[in-house]
Every structure is written in structure tokens, then in C-alpha cells.
Amino acid sequence: MNFKDQINNVFELKKTPKRIISLVPSQTELLVDLGLENCIVGVTKFCVHPKNIRKTTTVVGGTKTIHIDKIKALKPDIILCNKEENTKEIVEICQKIAPTHVSDIYTINDSIEVIKQYGAIxxxxxxxxxxxxxxHAILEDFNQFIKNKPTLKVIYFIWKNPWMIAGNTTFINYLLALNNFKNVYENLPRYPEITIENLKESDLILLSSEPYPFKDKHIVEIKKYAKNAKIILVDGEYFSWYGSRLLKAFDYFKELRKRM
Structure with a gap:
């Protein structure tokens, strides 16, 4: 049977895959929540949910660097990638080893499409x-919760040295909008570098726990340049992980809004 992924690559599967390699942490968690944990044979070092997954499978590298020999030795029936998380070179290498599915996610609808595609595959x-x-039910409930909340101007930091923020055409920006947060850097694409000394005015600055692990000391550092903004640490998984992590994200967003 032929399948098409989210970047329109078509691949053939003669039977339901039983040996899965996932190179995307959030998609590894989704596989487990679909009841496929026993089929996962390889993951990345960043696949931290569930906590035991790296002990029961083989770690085949990171999301940007992989051990090709380890992947080949596992004889996967399918390899799961993501356009943002993995490089084009990694995808092309994987396609030579086994059928490879690539997700490309910017919205909740994109996430739902991947869940359905995995269900079929x-x-x-x-x-x-x-x-x-x-x-759908959780999202509807959250939309009712957030609809009358004031819109806040927000900056979302993902990295330090250089300072980098989430801009437009990102899943993070999409979730910020769902939270009635106006990204003051949404005019910039992807994850641009910015100058900390010339921050745009904002009501709120969010410091993500990943990929850079921001701490309380960074709040003090940024406060020098954003004296009028409230600065808080946030769990980056809830703002950047798609798939089944979203089932927990909106309760987190409610609590976050209450902290405002």
C-alpha cells in the first residue's frame, strides 16, 4: 500500500510496520500513546517521554546527527522524521535504508493529520x-476559556548566545496566538537572532526550558533591557511539542494565564 507524508513524499509499505525508528521526540511520545511502544526499536537522545524509552530501545543519535550504522543494524520497517527537527540530508539517508515518513507541522490541524496518518500506517x-x-474537546474548552482574556504582547526566547526568539511560520507562534499572545516579532520568519539591547516593547517575555534551558538567572539578565515586561520561565514542551503532548498543553496554558 502507498502512503504520502506531509511533504508529499510517497512510500510503499507491504505490511504494517513492526520495527519503528523515531527521530522526533514528540512523535515518539505519540507512538507510545497510540499503543506502539513495543514496536519502537530506535529513538534519539532527546526522546524523554516516556522516561524509560531510551532504556528499552537503541539511541541512534540526536535529531540533527545520527549514527547510520546503528539505524541500519536495527533493520527498521519505517523511519519517522520531521522537516524542522531533522535535516534534509538525514531524511535522504533514511530513505535509502527504509520507508521514511516526514511530518511538517505548523498548526493543530497539521498535528491532527499526522495522528491520523500514523493511525493508518x-x-x-x-x-x-x-x-x-x-x-478537539480540549481545544474547544480552551477556546471558551481564553476568548475574553486580554491580548498580551509577547517575546518567546528559545536560545542564548546568540539570543534567538520564535518568529512567524513556527508551531510556537501558532500556539502563542491561540493563547491570545501577540508575538511582537511575528514579522520575522522562523527563529531569528535578535539584539538583546534593542528588545521590542512587550507585556510578557517567556523563557523556554528547551532547546536552551533558561533559568532564573536569565530573568535577571534580560530584565536590564525589558524593565516594563513580566518575565517568566515556561515549559517549552507545551509550546513546541505536537502530537499527544497537546492533550496536556492546554491545562498548562490555563495555569499560565492565571499567573498573569
Whole structure:
């Protein structure tokens, strides 16, 4: 049977894959929540949910660097990638080893599409549909919660040295908008570098826990240049992980808004 991924690559599967390598942390968690944990044979060093997954599988590298020989030795039936998380070179290498699915996610609808695609690929349609229904219900509830909350001007930091923020055409920017947060750097694409001394005016500055692990000391450092903004640390997984992590994200967003 032929399948098409989110960047329109078509690949063939003669049977339901039983040996899966996931090179995307959030998609590893999704596989587990679809009941596929026993089929996962390889993950990245950043696949931290569930906590035991790196002990029960083989770590084949990171999201930007992989051990090709380890991947080949695992004889995967399928390899799961993401356009942003993995490089084009990694995808091309994986395609020579096994059928390779590449996700490309900017919105909730993109996330839902991946859940459904995994349901079809791994014969987990019922489980996928249950996740989608739960996500729709949670999102509807959150939309009611957030609709009358004031819009806040926000900066979302993802890195230090150089200072980098989330701009437009990112999943983070999409989730900020759902939270009634106006990204003051949404005129810039992707993850631009900025000059900390010339920060735009904002109501709120969010310092993510990943990929750079911001700490309290960074609040003090940034406060010198943003005296009028409230600066808080946030769990980056809830702002950047798609898939089943979204089922927990909106309760987190509610608590975050209450802290305002």
C-alpha cells in the first residue's frame, strides 16, 4: 500500500510496520500513546517521554546527527522524521535504508493529520481517532476559556548566545496566538537572532526550558533591557511539542494565564 507524508513524499509499505525508528521526540511520545511502544526499536537522545524509552530501545543519535550504522543494524520497517527537527540530508539517508515518513507541522490541524496518518500506517485507526476526539474537546474548552482574556504582547526566547526568539511560520507562534499572545516579532520568519539591547516593547517575555534551558538567572539578565515586561520561565514542551503532548498543553496554558 502507498502512503504520502506531509511533504508529499510517497512510500510503499507491504505490511504494517513492526520495527519503528523515531527521530522526533514528540512523535515518539505519540507512538507510545497510540499503543506502539513495543514496536519502537530506535529513538534519539532527546526522546524523554516516556522516561524509560531510551532504556528499552537503541539511541541512534540526536535529531540533527545520527549514527547510520546503528539505524541500519536495527533493520527498521519505517523511519519517522520531521522537516524542522531533522535535516534534509538525514531524511535522504533514511530513505535509502527504509520507508521514511516526514511530518511538517505548523498548526493543530497539521498535528491532527499526522495522528491520523500514523493511525493508518500502523493500523491504529481507532486509537488515533480517540486521540483526535479528545484533542478537539480540549481545544474547544480552551477556546471558551481564553476568548475574553486580554491580548498580551509577547517575546518567546528559545536560545542564548546568540539570543534567538520564535518568529512567524513556527508551531510556537501558532500556539502563542491561540493563547491570545501577540508575538511582537511575528514579522520575522522562523527563529531569528535578535539584539538583546534593542528588545521590542512587550507585556510578557517567556523563557523556554528547551532547546536552551533558561533559568532564573536569565530573568535577571534580560530584565536590564525589558524593565516594563513580566518575565517568566515556561515549559517549552507545551509550546513546541505536537502530537499527544497537546492533550496536556492546554491545562498548562490555563495555569499560565492565571499567573498573569
Amino acid at each position: 500502523f493500523s491504529k485507526q481507532k486509537e488515533a481517532q480517540n486521540l483526535v476526539l479528545k484533542l
